[in-house]
Amino acid sequence: MEENIISTKTFDFAIRIVNLYKYLTKEKKELILSKQLLRCGTSIGANVSEAQRGQSKADFNAKLNIALKEANETEYWLRLLKATDYISISEYDSINNDIQEILSILVAICKKTNI
Numbered sequence: 192m193e194e195n196i197i198s199t200k201t202f203d204f205a206i207r208i209v210n211l212y213k214y215l216t217k218e219k220k221e222l223i224l225s226k227q228l229l230r231c232g233t234s235i236g237a238n239v240s241e242a243q244r245g246q247s248k249a250d251f252n253a254k255l256n257i258a259l260k261e262a263n264e265t266e267y268w269l270r271l272l273k274a275t276d277y278i279s280i281s282e283y284d285s286i287n288n289d290i291q292e293i294l295s296i297l298v299a300i301c302k303k304t305n306i
Contacts, residue, residue: 201236208232228268234261
């Protein structure tokens, strides 16, 4: 399968999410919010990967729209973790830049392919 910017960025982001999950569970002893973040943050790339092997244009669009929804949810959990002081502002800013970039790319792809 050919690599592209969104698959690369979402895979790299999933790695960051897994590492953040490890940090939150081991260092901060946070088990609930971190599990939610792990689920949706890693799901973005999984859905992008599934979209690339979609059986039809409709399947491709459906998977990318799910990836977009998961990215929106990930953004929410990151904001909540910052607001509740589980992650610092600098930690949040770093990972938030990544999710904002992913959201922008997914929105652009979804707009272009849902025509």
